[in-house]
Amino acid sequence: MDLLKKLILSVITSLAFALCTPFITQASPLAFSTERIAGQDRVETALKISQKGWDSALTVILCEYNDYPDSIAATPFAVNLNAPILLTKGDSIDPRVVKELQRLSPDKVILLGGTACLQPAIEKELEGLSLQWDRIGGIDRYETSVLLAKELFSDSMILANGDNFPDALSAATFAGIKQIPIILTSTTLPASVIQYYQETAPKHLFVIGGEVVVPTKELTKNNFTIETRLGGYDRYETNAKVVSFMKDTYQSNDLFLASGITFPDAVAGTVLASKSNAPLLLTEKDDIPPAVYSIMREHMKVEPPTQDSNSSNGTNSSLNQGKVTASGGLNLRETPSSTGNVLITIPAEATIDLIEKQDQWYKTTYQSKTGWVSADYLTVTSKMGVISASGGLNLRDTPSSSGSMLVTIPKDTSVELIDQQGQWYKTTYQSKTGWISADYVTLSTTNAEKPTTPATPSAPINLSVNGQVYILGGTGIISSYAQTIIEGKVSSKYTDNLKTFPSLPSEIKQPTDPSRGDDDITPPADNPIENPPPVTTYDPSKEVLINPFEGIPANALSGKTIMIDPGHGGPDKGASGPTPTYEKNNTLAIALALNDTLKQAGATVIFTRDKDVSLCTNTTYSEVEDLQGRVDLANKSKADLFISIHNDASLNTNVQGTSTYYSEDNPKQYESQHLAVSIQSAVIDTIKTNNRGPKQSGFYVLRNTTIPSILLETAFISNPYEEARLQNPTFQKNVAGAIFIGIYNYYKNPLPEA
């Protein structure tokens, strides 16, 4: 409880700072970190995007670098094949592209467009490289879009004007994620498009752009039925409308930003954005148009300050510091060994933060490089604490009151404090390293050289914005000034962007709601999210099978009906890992294990799927139909709970951890939240992943079901370590066991009566 109150207070305080600090409100309400993906020219930018998103690719799509109309409709097709789009000039393959093809080593290269833009010489060159090729190219851009559409299975169609690029580009990630073809038209409908519409009779027609670019009159004349039109008065407003319309689909906190004026840098990026489940926004060169700015602000998720152990802004949590004594400087090495690669030499007399110790080596960060330095050439200043708890203080294996107890440290013992995470100190006692609650530690001041200045309103606020903006293209098309607006360092010149925006997202409040009686749950603020343990190799034998029934009575769930929803399936593979492995298989394996466990506990189990299928009854797959199928089953089932199982994914392959989602729009939102908290806690305790917390989100299956519903993002399939874990049957069983424990605790500790 103390811990919780403190956290609430600290969150409120930091929020108050955030909202009244000049840093945030007067400069810009945006504060994203940014990463620019750009090369010397558009060819190289496409290569950079490919390198960012693909280790290898079975298929690569090649486009002529000036020929946007043919490539503009290619996104859903490319996403379906998980194929990067590369650009080249039309008469020969750019040597840099040849190199990238060698790196990706595809089975096939698809040439997009006719022989007028990608000439036959290119085919010869590919053959010379022993690469198979195929060509998709119609007589014009409209027909090419129809040919691409025929490669997809969808009951929907997106129609955009192909005479200029921004509207189609705005729809591209929507189309990519939803796997809906983009059909290009002019202000009059081309014959090929009319014919395609008649042949396929799509159930849903989305028109992108206003009346001027795609006139209703022309559509109705040809018996097209518009279901939705997403159009603004300019390209940016249209872009904002499309992204807003899609917002439940974007699972990523990241954003992609492309030029709304110059096209080519964006096309390859649309595939990457779709792959990352992130929106693609369009911008002007020097500023962010208000409609887009608002979307960026809405998308910005902020978390309370995390204890970033290697920051240097005064909120530093590293408790140990070292001063370099070697006169020639000290080498920072990649590994804790004198044979490790030298990353940089740290000059003599420099003071560094010591993050971790291994034998005679300390881990540290210097000039944003993290590595190891020899303890022999350091004067170490460490911080000590004295245990004040009268009965002694428990050393736990995680910085949480639910962490396993390693040993009890007697009162008045003096210990070295190695690290801090929230209200927990890391320390070593009787050769066991673990965590103790800061509430029962008196700091000894004698050794504390380093001032621990509290955050003052004038200091920069260490708010961690969850997600970053990937800027596609160089400063010639999206300027550094625009970049600094996004980073919150300067103000936008648009007065509309200087208005007062609603306060920052609900996520901040969620884990700290004191009315729920979940005092034992460690809020996620305690756990650094972007600082996963630096584990790279996975040893499957280290995964120990737990007994989930320990301490739980027999038939604990007798009389309960639980619906298990393994995410994705059939044509929808879900997210994929680097190996590659697919989410749909992992979710099914965990679901089947959960079925066994729940049945043993006496529950009745219903599945949305128990094999590799989608819920679509039509011959063609549509995500909405699949999700609605799951919702219908749940709502008709009279089940007590709905448990959806997924894997998370991020472009940043370092990101690890577990989240459990619930929706405020679910009629049983409080039960759902309680269930999410309970399952999240049990899962973290069991599989010891990074705790990304219980979270609110409007996932389709959560907001449309009428029973208490949660969605577990088990771990990151995009992270090689967690990808390997997700594959391990022991891990899968432990996740199932943990979900069961969470369900059991949910019933054991009911919500207090309102």
Ligand SMILES: [Zn+2]
């Ligand atoms: Zn999923």
